Amino acid sequence: MMDSDGFQLVSKKKAARRKYFKNPDATLHSPQETVNESLKKILRAKDALQSSQGYTDFINSLKKIDNHVQDICDSSLIQDHKISGIVCYGIGLPSCSRIARYQTALLLILKDRLSVSVEVYDPVFTSVDIEVLENFGLKILIKNEEGKRKVKGVTIFFMPHCGKELYNNLLWANWNPAFLPMCVIIGNSFSSIVQNVPGSILKCSYQFIYKTESLCKEYRLKSLVEYDDVFNDLSIHILPREIAYSKAKDFWLQRTEPQYEGCDVEIVRKKY
């Protein structure tokens, strides 16, 4: 289904036919590049994305986010009509992985277009990755937040191919009709997750993804590169404020912190 701007809104049925993609080679990397080599490759990747066929569509999709931000700011007490920042979890290793390099390139494009600060965290970062990302002006988080960032203003979460727990934790941390719409999530398609993970597991362990999926608008990212493992199965998820407020109070009151006992957890937890 196309929306009024000609952008592809994910149809739930269509998503059902798509196979849920769990990145098969997330742990397979090439040898680590030097800082300079990595910087050059990321800049080349950025150029490639900006001259790709799908780039105009991607930029148009950012207008969806702009409209959403405008809507939130108009209807709440936020004076500043802008995005507070970008938080990126789980980008992987830009110094070793082609996928992470292209995803970093897209993150830099987002940073440039939205003119906001970017915080990044992945527990696997090496000192080379940190130097590379800092060179691009990104702030490296030291603490493992397990995705439980409570937002204070509209925040873009760039979480390409992250484990379900990270999305679920983020939704839990902001489980409130005022705050959840302030989380714009670019990550694995929630409709794919809901279609492909058994209902009993979803309802028991990933209930925040399960509940959000039926409320949010999901815009599928089209591929910007020749490789099908870089931006596959990623969507922009936006939860309109009026939909959040249309839910009864009870819906928001059920917010026990997720534990994932007995689950095959896909994230690194913080050490106490």
Ligand SMILES: C[S@@+](CC[C@H](N)C(=O)[O-])C[C@H]1O[C@@H](n2cnc3c(N)ncnc32)[C@H](O)[C@@H]1O
């Ligand atoms: C499937 S990989 C995706 C990597 C890359 N984005 C890609 O598409 O290939 C999931 C990533 O999430 C990271 N991750 C695991 N626990 C995390 C946490 N608590 N916070 C942030 N990232 C985490 C992993 O280290 C890994 O790099």
